[in-house]
Amino acid sequence: MKKLDFWWIKAILSTFILILCTSWGFFAHKEINKMAVFTLPHPLMSFYKRHIDFITEQAVNPDKRRYIVSGEAPKHYMDIEYYSDSILIVRPDWNTAQAIYPEDSLHAHGILPWNLVRLTYRLTDAFKHRDAKSILKLSADLGHYVGDLHVPLHTTKNYNGQLTGQQGIHGLWESRLPELFSADYNYYLGTANYVTDIKKVVWESMTESRACVAQVLAVELKLQQQMKADKIFSYEDRNGQTVRVYSYDFSNAYHKALEDMVQKRMRAAIKCTGDLWYTCWVNAGRPDPAAFDEPVYSQEELEEMEKLKSVSSETCSH
Template sequence: MMKKIVPGILTVFFLLISLQKVQAWGFWAHQRINRIAVFTLPPEMLVLYKKNIEFLTEHAVDPDKRRYAVEGEAPRHYIDIDHYGENPFNVVPELWSDAVQKFTEDTLQAYGIVPWHISRSYSWLVSAFREGDVDAILKLSADIGHYIADGNVPLHTTENYNGQLTGQKGIHGLWESRLPEVFGEGYDYLVGKAQYLDDILDEAWSGVREAHYALDSVFNFEKILTEQIGSDQKYSFENRNGRLVKTFSKAFCTSYHDMLDGQVERRARISILRVGSVWYSAWIDAGQPNLKELIKKVKKGKKGAENKDEKIEEEKENNGHKLKIIDRESSDLLGMRDVHEMLFGECEGHGMGVGHGHGRPNKPHTQTAQGQKEGLWPLRMRDL
């Protein structure tokens, strides 16, 4: 059994490493959007969001890390709206139930569900605010920021997402990663204050429409410029981490960026404002809970838990063996039965797919001689 599971863990591990290398600059853009969105919020929310800005920044990329590991995650990042014809926005119902009735859920999942998933994530965020669940508030805020940003990218709204249908392979990375890499530091990110949105689903669809209507420029300008400049000047080699990597030349990027006339910057700015406004609206719809008091309660609860769960060493005679009772964090390891949960954490309740380990009885552990000696029951691969 171990021989089967260990390679699986290693495969997932190296997949995540390679994924991070491939999407490193895309990660940068998502992290920048979440980070700056914090500063659109009112003081009543900054007490929580600014205090946790590093978490919101770092975890802005969690949905991308899950794309190839969690079933059902990928369609949440895009919608191939052009699959539905020349006038898709007149064809596809905005309400999920109406769209399912018209096209079936399988079809919708096959071609992307980003606007609907933004709306669903929003309802979860409102619930987290109402329940005073700080961990859920922060996690859901980081996630929804990612989905909103994706929904504002033109190439996340088409079946020709990487130019593979028009002989323009690589255009996705060019627009979403290379251009922000070269020019992003010079963008104007001052977008003003977050605004209350009374219809999140409508706002999500607005982002998709705006992005899709910009798609012709993305493809046409790249094609025109490639014909003008030639393939030999389109690419160059750059040294990255001691390796020569083929990439779009800075000369090509500069010309393309100029032709787009600020399009990438505009999409980034509107993404920032939308992310902040969605966070703000969720807080409003939850009744504007006092986040400062909520933080105090969390701190007080954690302090009490730490005092209660301090490491206790208690010697008991148990068939001639000494049994050591250890702290809660160590004992929690015994509850992890699923390799996926061990690598990624629990998924249930946050739109990450099927939960792991819930509703299943815990398997009894057999205490080994080594476990008795060290005072704990080791987590064994066959128990996962």
């Protein structure tokens, strides 16, 4: 009986973790990619709008790949503590980083900014070859990593508050708050701009995220101490299961105390995504999107898409 009780408790906790600990949350990643489409100028916007469902739905695939593709996980984060904050000033390129740090250490502590810069090269190349299928896939992926770049907890080894007794803060900040409050966010961001120095923009975005870490942790800890334990969590029905989530009152208090931080980071992620898509297109010579062939997927590619669809959530890693 005790074993059964333990199994049941473990199952409940696992479900709680799976639902809350997503990178920006599937909802927010999709929203970032979708809204980025509307920052693009014509004729590029017409192409992306035609495929907006794909761009939106595929926004979560990098998170799903973490559990079936070796080497995917480090692309989503960077433990600044390992590299020290000086890396945000030095901003080494990938080749320099490889000469300084052991390869296994790089992958253990995250390669987010380097991966993102390399991905812009690949997207530019796809535009040059007018390869619509690759353009769409890489655009969706790029939007995901840009989203991760704008999340403070993706820049620290204390990514889920596990080092400060704040387990669950990852999902609270990235998933719960956007799901509850993003309907009131202002997503009007104007038109995408050309980025003259992609590396600089990527590292500046990471620096801005890093600067928010202390506030993200301190504000949540203070609220924990102020509110009664039975007021911090509540229960909701999700997909036919009753699960424990951060209560509306606690989430609302946290959201207000952060002073629009989540909205600002989401807006910045949307604008940066649009800017980088547009920049890759310009760097490719502004090929006419109307001349792009409609993407045709092989049976193997369709099966891979179905495989990723079956991954509905993720555990609490960066």
